[in-house]
Amino acid sequence: MDKKSEEGITAKKDENFSEWYQQLILKSGLADYSDVSGCMILRPLSYAIWEKIKELCDIEFKPIGIRNCYFPLFIPEKAFAKEKEHVKGFTPEVAWVTQAGNTKLNERLAIRPTSEAIMYESYSKWIRSWRDLPLQLNQWNNVVRWEFNNPVPFFRTREFLWNEGHTAFATEKEALAEGKKIREAYESVVEECMALPGIYGRKTNKEKFAGAVFSEKIHYMLPNGRVIEGPCFHHDGQNFAKAYNIKFLNKEGKEDYVWQNTFAISTRMLGTMFAMHSDDKGLILPPNLSENKIVIVPILFDKTKEKVLKESEKIAKELSEFNPIFDCREEFSPGWKYNQWELRGIPIRIEIGPKDIENKSVVVVKRTDSKKQFIKIKDLKEKIPAILEEIQIELFNKAKKLLDSSQKKTENKKELIKYIKEKYMVMVPLCGAEKCEDVLKADTEGAKTLFIDPKNTSIKGKKCIICGKPAIYWVYTGKTY
Amino acid sequence: MDKKSEEGITAKKDENFSEWYQQLILKSGLADYSDVSGCMILRPLSYAIWEKIKELCDIEFKPIGIRNCYFPLFIPEKAFAKEKEHVKGFTPEVAWVTQAGNTKLNERLAIRPTSEAIMYESYSKWIRSWRDLPLQLNQWNNVVRWEFNNPVPFFRTREFLWNEGHTAFATEKEALAEGKKIREAYESVVEECMALPGIYGRKTNKEKFAGAVFSEKIHYMLPNGRVIEGPCFHHDGQNFAKAYNIKFLNKEGKEDYVWQNTFAISTRMLGTMFAMHSDDKGLILPPNLSENKIVIVPILFDKTKEKVLKESEKIAKELSEFNPIFDCREEFSPGWKYNQWELRGIPIRIEIGPKDIENKSVVVVKRTDSKKQFIKIKDLKEKIPAILEEIQIELFNKAKKLLDSSQKKTENKKELIKYIKEKYMVMVPLCGAEKCEDVLKADTEGAKTLFIDPKNTSIKGKKCIICGKPAIYWVYTGKTY
Secondary structure, eight states, rough: TTTTTGGGGOOOOOOOOOHHHHHHHHTTTTTOOSTTTEEEOOHHHHHHHHHHHHHHHHHHHHGGGEOOBOSSEEEEEEHTTSSSSHHHHGGGEEEEEEEEEEEEEEEEEOOOOHHHHHHHHHHHHHOOOOGGGOOOEEEEEEEEEEOSSSSSSTTBBBBEEEEEEEEESHHHHHHHHHHHHHHHHHIIIIIIITOOOOOOOOOOGGGGGGOOSSEEEEEOOOOTOOOOEEEEEEEEEEEHHHHHHHEOOOSSSSSOOOEEEEEEETTTHHHHHHHOOOOOOOOOOGGGGGGOOEEEOOOOOOTTHHHHHHHHHHHHHHTTOOOOOEOOOOOOSSHHHHHHHHHTTTTTEEEEEEHHHTTEEEEETTTTTTOOEEEEEGGGHHHHHHHHHHHHHHHHHHHHHHTTEEEEEEOOOOHHHHHHTOOEEEEEEOOOOHHHHHHHHHHHHEHHHHEEEEOOOOTTTTTEEEEEEEEEEEEEEEBBB | OOOOSSSSSOOOOOOHHHHHHHHHHHHHTSEEEEETTTTTEEEEHHHHHHHHHHHHHHHHHHHTTTOOBOOSSSEHHHHHHHSSHHHHHHHGEEEEEEETEEEEEEEEEEESSSSHHHHHHHHHOOOOBBBOEEEEEEEEEEEOOOOOOOOOOTTTTSSSEEEEEEEEEEEHHHHHHHHHHHHHHHHHHIIIIIIOOOEEEOOOOSSSOOTTTEEEEEEEEESOOOOOEEEEEEEEEEEHHHHHHHHEEOSOEEEEOOOOEEEEEHHHHHHHHHHHBBTTTBBBOOOGGGOEEEEEEOOOOOOTTHHOOOOOHHHHHHHHGGEEEOOOSSSSSSHHHHHHHHTTOOOOOEEHHHHHHHEEHHHHHHHHOOOOOEEGGGGHHHHHHHHHHHHHHHHHHHHHHHHTEEEEEOOHHHHHHHHHHOOOOOEEEEEHHHHHHHHHOOOOOTTTEEEOTTTTTOTOOBOTTOOSOOOEEEEEEBBEE
C-alpha cells in the first residue's frame, strides 16, 4: 500500500463533489495521474473491472454476429479527411505524429480518435457482393482525443479505452434491427452489472455524431447534477459508404452502397459507476463487478490468536467462490483494516473474533450501510449470495431514485434557468433550429440538449422555449461532463 | 468472402517461402495491409487466436501474482531519456507526437515502444516500503517501433500487440525466482497450445535488452532457415531502479533499490505459428487454438438434398462442443468449399453424402494429411477429441523434428559460413568480445548470436572462432527475421 492510499477521503460527496471524486479515485487506488497531462493510469483495481466489462459485452455481442479485430493506431491524413462532417468534428482534437526516429514523415499521421477512416478503407476493399454482408467488426482499443479542457479521471482524459463497433449491412432495415440489439446488449451490461439505470434517447441533429444520420446514447445523472453520456449507437445510413466508396452487388446484381452503424462503450462508464455508488468512506462496487466480494478480518488477541486465525482461514476456504481477501496482517489493527477495505469498496466484510467463534457465528457487515448482522458459520455460504444480491439491488435503486427525482419539465425560460441551476435535467419544447440550442446553452450557462423525449409527449400547440416559434419536440437539457 | 480470399495460394512453401507466406496471410483472411506502411490489420481469424493467447497467458500469470493494468500510450521525452542504454536502444525507432489539434506541443511525446519509462515513474511514487513489494504489473497493449526495414506481416510491423510485464522485488533472489515461473508460463502456452517447440537461452551482452542485466528468449526455427526470437524475459537488476529512483525501506529499516524484471510475448508469435504449421493449401491451425475445430460439408444432390441437410444439421448440433461450421451454401460446390476451408485452416472436415447416411457413417478428413476415414455417426463425438489431439501432436512433432535437424556445431569459420548459407543454426566458440560478434555478422552476411549454449558444453581449450583467443562459451548463431 502506498502511503497516500492509507489516508481516508477528507472531502464530502455532498459538499464538494469534485474534490471528493478526485480523492476517491486516487486514494482507493483506482487510478493515478501520469506525467502526460490528461492521460491517466488505470491501476489493477479499475482495470480488472474494465476487463470484466469487456468480457460481458463480448458475450452480448457474439450472438449478434459481431467479431473482434484490430486496426492500426495511425490514420493517414488523406484517409482521415474523406468524410467531411467527420473530419470537421474530430480535427480540433487530433494528435499528430510527424516524426519517426530522426526522419520527418512525408504525411502526418493522425492517432485514431475513432477508426471509421481506416476501417472503411478496408471495408471498401473487402466488400464486393451481398455474400460479404453483413460485416460486423468490433475493436477494443485505445483512442486519443486531445481535449483542452481540464481533465477529470475517467470522464475527460486525452487517451481512453473503449470498444468501437463498425458494421455494414445490405439494407437499412437490417442496420436498424442491429441497433435494437446493441441497445439491449449495452443496457444489460450497465444495468445488471454496473447497477446503473439511465435514459436511452436520441440526440438532436446538432448533437449527433459527426457523420451520422442519427445518434442515440444512454444518459446518466450523477449526484452533482452533471449528466453523463454513456454507451452510444450511431446509425450512419450510407454517409460513410458514399465517402469511402463501400459498394456491393446486391442479390439482383445491382450496385448499392452499404448501410452502416457504429457503437461504443468507454472507460468513462467506470467513472460514472464509481461516482454514482461510492460514499464518504470510499469506493462502493456493485458485487457483480467486484473481483473480491468479501474481506475477512480476524480479531486477534494474544491468547486466542491461533484459534481465531485457524477458524478464519477455514471460513476463507469455504467461501472461496466469493474470492475473499483474508487480511491476517498483524501489523495493522482491525479498525485500520476496516477503513482500508471500505476505501477500496469490498462489498462484504466478515469480522471474526474469539467470542464469535465460541458462538459459532461471525459478524457480517454490508459496505452500503455498515449494518452488522450475526450469521452462523454453517449458514454463511448459503446466505452470502442473498446479501450480495441485496447490495446490488440497493445500488441500482438508489441510482434510479436519483435519476427519477432529477427531472423537471417546463415551457418557461426563467424556470428552465432556475432548474438547471438547481442541477436538474429539464424537458423543454424546442423548434429544432440549431441556433436555439446555442442560445439555450448561453442562457443557462452551459446546459446542452441531451436527448429527444423518448416518451413522445404531445407537442401540439407548444412553442419553442427559446424563439417562441412552433415547437417540434420535447427535448431534455442539462449540464454534462 | 472477399474475392481475393477465394483464390488459392499459388506459391510453394519449399520453393519461395516469402511469397508463400505473404499469400498465406492475405488469402486465408488472417490479416491485411493498411494504408499506413508497415502497419497491419488483424482480421477476426487471427485476432481471435490472439485473444485466446492473452487468456491463456493470464491464466498462467495470475498464480504468479501478476495483475493487469493500463498506462498511457504517450511518454514525455524527458521521462523516456532517464535510463541511458534504454533510450539509446529505442530512440532510432520512436514515433513522435509533436502537434495536437492546431497546437504545437511544448515537449515531444514518444509513442511507447515499451513502457519502462512511464511505468517506473509511477513505481518510484508508489513504492515506499517492503510492504508495497512485490509489485507485479502487466499490460496487454499496442506499441510502436518505427522500423525502416521491409515490413513482414506479424514478424516486422511498426505497430504490434504484446504483453509487457514489469515487476519489482525486494531482493534479487525473488526477482530471479519469478523468472523461472515466467519461463514456464510462456513455454506452457507456446508448446501446449501453439504446438511450437523452441530453445530457451540467454543472450550475449551485445544482444541483451537495452538496460537489462541479462536477457533470455525462446528461439524458433522457421522452415526457411530464419530464427524467430519469441517470448522474452529480461532481468534488469537495479539498473532501472537507479535511473528512476525506485527505492524502498526494507524490513531492517534501510533504504534499498528494488530488483526488476520485464517479460513479453507479442503478435510475432502468431506469424511464427502460421508459418511453421501451414502448407501449400493454406493455413493449418493447432486444434487447441482453432475457434472452429470442424467444418461440416453436406454433399447435395436434388433428390437427396433434404435428407442430407437434415442429417448434417443434426450432426452439427451433436458436435456443438467443437464449434463446427455448417457450410450448407448451395451456390458453391463441395470441392470449392473443401479448398476454402483448407485455406482457412479448419482442423477437421466432415463430408456427408446420401450414401454415407445410408451407411450411418461420414467421411472425416484431417487437415494435416488429407487422409479420409469413415466413422460411424454414433461414434463421432467420442472419436473427434482423439483426432484433434493427434493433429496437435503431429504439428508439434513436425516442428520439433525441424528444430532438431537444423542445428550444427563447428569450430571452423569456413564451415560456419557454409552452414549459415545452408540455413542452419550453428553453435560456435566465442571469446565474449562484442567486436567478434560484429565480425561474425559481417562474414556470414547477417548471422547474429542467438543464445549461449543452454547445455553448457565444455569450452575448455577452445578458441574463439573469430579472433582465435580463448573462448568463454559456446554460442548459437543464425539469421533472424
